Amino acid sequence: MKLPAQKKMWNNRAITQRLRTILQSLLIAAGLLISYAAYYVYMDGQIYRESMSNLSATYGQINRTFNLFVQYNWNLLSDWKFFLEENPEQSKESMQKWFSIDKEQEIWMYTDLVLFNENDDFLTLLGGMGHADNCDELFGKLCQSRKALAGSYVSSSGVRRIMFAIPCDPVSVDGVTYTAIGVTYDNTMLEEMLTSNVYGGGSDCFVIDADGEIILSLTPKTEIKDAVSNLSDYLGEEHVFSDERKLERFRDNLELSGSGGFAVHYNDKEYYIYQMPVGMQDWSLVAVVQTEKVDGAVRNVQRMTTVILSFLCIGLLICLLWISGSRSRAQLQNAHLRLRNMENSKHLTEQLLSGITKMVDRFAICDLEKGTYEYREMKGNPLYPETGDYKELVESVSRRYTAMTGDDLAKITNMLSPEHLAELLTDREESFTFEYSARDRSMFMLMNVIPLAFKDGALHTVLLASQDIGVRHELENLANTDALTGLFNKRYFESLLNVKDQKKAPYTLFYMDLNLFKPINDQYGHVMGDKVLVEVARRLLLCIRSSDHAFRLGGDEFAVIVGSSLSDELCREKMQRMRTEITKPMQIDGHILQVGVSCGAAVCPVDADNSEQICELADRRMYEEKEKAHERMKARYMEELR
Structure with a gap:
C-alpha cells in the first residue's frame, strides 16, 4: 500500500476511534442520566408514600384526641341539659351551685358555659349576660337546625373562641327564656391542648364540613393566614392544586368522608395536604403541612446521596474517557511511529525496487x-x-x-x-x-x-x-520438443525417467500406439498423416493434468507420464479416457477420419523399481492389447466373409 493511502487509512482510523470514544461517552452519560432520573423518580415515590404514612399516623392521633374531646363536651352539655329540663325555672346562683365550675375548668380549661336564644341573648355561669351581636350567625344556625353543632366566633374582647352547643327545652332564668346551651374555649387553648403545635408551627389543621366550611382550627394558622370561611373554595380560587382532577378528588373525599393526600405548591412553597374523616357528622380533618417539616431530613439524605452518586458517576465517566483517550492516543502514536518507520525505509525500498526493475x-x-x-x-x-x-x-x-x-x-x-x-x-x-x-x-x-x-x-x-x-531456453526447448506436435520428444522422455530413477520418485507410465494410422498415410499421403498426429497430440493434452507430461516417441507412438503411482482402477479409467478421446472421429480438410489406439501401463514402484523395467512392461502390455485388437478385427473380417 502506498504511503499516502496508509496515512489516510490511519487518519481515518484515528477519527473513527475518536468518534467511537465520543459515542461511547455519550452512551455512558445517557445511561447515567437515565439511571439518575429513574433513581430520583423512585425515591420521590418512596418518600411520598412514607410521608403520607407519617401524616396518617400523626393526624390520626390528633383525630382520635379530638373525638374524645368532642365526646366529653357532648356529655357535659347533655348532663346540663338534663338538669335544666328537670328544673326549667332557675336562677343563675342555683346553676352555679349545681356545677363544680372551678374543678371542671381546671381539668378541661374551657372558658365558660353559656345559655342563649335566637335573639342573641346569653347568660354565662361565670356571671356574664347580655346581647351578643357577634354570635348572631352561630346562634341563628343552631336555633334553626335544632341539632348539635360546633363553630367559632370572635368575642367582644377580640379573642377567637370555639363553641360546642346543643338545643334544649326552653329554660327561664331571671325572666329570660333560653333555648340552647353551649361550652366555649379560647381557640389558642384548644390548639395547645389538642395538637401541641405539631410539626413546629409549619402546618395548619382544620375541621371542616362536607361543603368545605371551616368549623374550627386545631392549630395556630401559620400557612393559610387569610380570613377563610370555606377551605375548599379558597384552595380552588388560589389554584393550590395544579391539576383540577386533584381538586375534584379533594372535594369528593369531603362529601364521601374519604381520606387521601396531595402534594401541592402554594405561596412559593411545597406542601402536603392530608384529609381524613373525623368520624362524626360530615366533618373531615384537613392538614396543610410544609413538605420540609415532614420529609426534610429524608430529602436532605436524598440530595446528598444524589450529589455523591453524581460525583461518582462523573468520576467514572472521566476515568473511562481518560482510559479511552489514552488508548486512542497510544494507537495514534503507534500508527505515527509505524508511518515514520515506513517513511524511513521508503528510500531503501525505492532503491531496491529501482534495482529490481533493471533485472x-x-x-x-x-x-x-x-x-x-x-x-x-x-x-x-x-x-x-x-x-x-x-x-x-x-x-x-x-x-x-x-x-x-x-x-x-x-x-x-x-x-x-x-x-x-x-x-x-x-x-x-x-x-x-x-x-x-x-x-x-x-x-x-x-x-x-x-x-x-x-x-x-x-x-x-x-x-x-x-x-x-x-x-x-530456445535451443533447449527445440531439443526437448517434438517439432511436429509440440509434445515433449523421446530425448526429454529419457531424461525425465533418469531423474525419477535418481530420486526414487513414484510415477505411472502409459505407452500408446495408433491403430489404422498406416492406411490413412497410404490413402491420403503423409501431409494428411501429419495433421492426424497433430490432432491426436492436441486431444492427448486434454486428458492429462498440468503436472503430467505427454510425449511423441516417434511415428505414431506416444507416451504419458503421470507424477504419481495410480491404482489399477485409476489406470484403467485413465486409459479409457485417452482411448475415448483419441478414437473420436476427426474432420480434416473435408475428410472424416478415425484411428484406434492400443495402450499399456506400468506403475513405479508397484510393478518395478526402475525405468528400464517399467518401460519394458508398459511396452509389452501395449503390444498385448494391440494383438488382441488385431484378433478382434480379424474375427470380424472372417465373420463378414461368411
Whole structure:
C-alpha cells in the first residue's frame, strides 16, 4: 500500500476511534442520566408514600384526641341539659351551685358555659349576660337546625373562641327564656391542648364540613393566614392544586368522608395536604403541612446521596474517557511511529525496487500474513490486477504456467504456498528459485522468491521477481520438443525417467500406439498423416493434468507420464479416457477420419523399481492389447466373409 493511502487509512482510523470514544461517552452519560432520573423518580415515590404514612399516623392521633374531646363536651352539655329540663325555672346562683365550675375548668380549661336564644341573648355561669351581636350567625344556625353543632366566633374582647352547643327545652332564668346551651374555649387553648403545635408551627389543621366550611382550627394558622370561611373554595380560587382532577378528588373525599393526600405548591412553597374523616357528622380533618417539616431530613439524605452518586458517576465517566483517550492516543502514536518507520525505509525500498526493475520483467510484494499482494509489470501490459488476494494471484499464475522441474508433484500452487515458503525461507540470507513456462512452451521464465520481512521469527513478506528467459531456453526447448506436435520428444522422455530413477520418485507410465494410422498415410499421403498426429497430440493434452507430461516417441507412438503411482482402477479409467478421446472421429480438410489406439501401463514402484523395467512392461502390455485388437478385427473380417 502506498504511503499516502496508509496515512489516510490511519487518519481515518484515528477519527473513527475518536468518534467511537465520543459515542461511547455519550452512551455512558445517557445511561447515567437515565439511571439518575429513574433513581430520583423512585425515591420521590418512596418518600411520598412514607410521608403520607407519617401524616396518617400523626393526624390520626390528633383525630382520635379530638373525638374524645368532642365526646366529653357532648356529655357535659347533655348532663346540663338534663338538669335544666328537670328544673326549667332557675336562677343563675342555683346553676352555679349545681356545677363544680372551678374543678371542671381546671381539668378541661374551657372558658365558660353559656345559655342563649335566637335573639342573641346569653347568660354565662361565670356571671356574664347580655346581647351578643357577634354570635348572631352561630346562634341563628343552631336555633334553626335544632341539632348539635360546633363553630367559632370572635368575642367582644377580640379573642377567637370555639363553641360546642346543643338545643334544649326552653329554660327561664331571671325572666329570660333560653333555648340552647353551649361550652366555649379560647381557640389558642384548644390548639395547645389538642395538637401541641405539631410539626413546629409549619402546618395548619382544620375541621371542616362536607361543603368545605371551616368549623374550627386545631392549630395556630401559620400557612393559610387569610380570613377563610370555606377551605375548599379558597384552595380552588388560589389554584393550590395544579391539576383540577386533584381538586375534584379533594372535594369528593369531603362529601364521601374519604381520606387521601396531595402534594401541592402554594405561596412559593411545597406542601402536603392530608384529609381524613373525623368520624362524626360530615366533618373531615384537613392538614396543610410544609413538605420540609415532614420529609426534610429524608430529602436532605436524598440530595446528598444524589450529589455523591453524581460525583461518582462523573468520576467514572472521566476515568473511562481518560482510559479511552489514552488508548486512542497510544494507537495514534503507534500508527505515527509505524508511518515514520515506513517513511524511513521508503528510500531503501525505492532503491531496491529501482534495482529490481533493471533485472526483472515483473514483480509482486506479498504479505503472507494478510494474504495480499502488490503487483507491478515493468514491460508490456499488466498480466494481473495491481493489488488483490495472494491465493488468487498464485492460482492465476498456475493456470497460465507450469513449473519446469523434474518433480512432477511440484505445482506452482504448492511451490508458492505460504506454508512451503515458510519452510524453505527461514532467514533473510536464503532465497528460492525455480523455472516455469507457458503450457504451450511459448514462454520460459525464472521466478526468484526473496524474503523481505519476518515477524516473531516467522516469514511475513516476500518478493516474487519474474524474469523472462525465453531466449536462453530456445535451443533447449527445440531439443526437448517434438517439432511436429509440440509434445515433449523421446530425448526429454529419457531424461525425465533418469531423474525419477535418481530420486526414487513414484510415477505411472502409459505407452500408446495408433491403430489404422498406416492406411490413412497410404490413402491420403503423409501431409494428411501429419495433421492426424497433430490432432491426436492436441486431444492427448486434454486428458492429462498440468503436472503430467505427454510425449511423441516417434511415428505414431506416444507416451504419458503421470507424477504419481495410480491404482489399477485409476489406470484403467485413465486409459479409457485417452482411448475415448483419441478414437473420436476427426474432420480434416473435408475428410472424416478415425484411428484406434492400443495402450499399456506400468506403475513405479508397484510393478518395478526402475525405468528400464517399467518401460519394458508398459511396452509389452501395449503390444498385448494391440494383438488382441488385431484378433478382434480379424474375427470380424472372417465373420463378414461368411
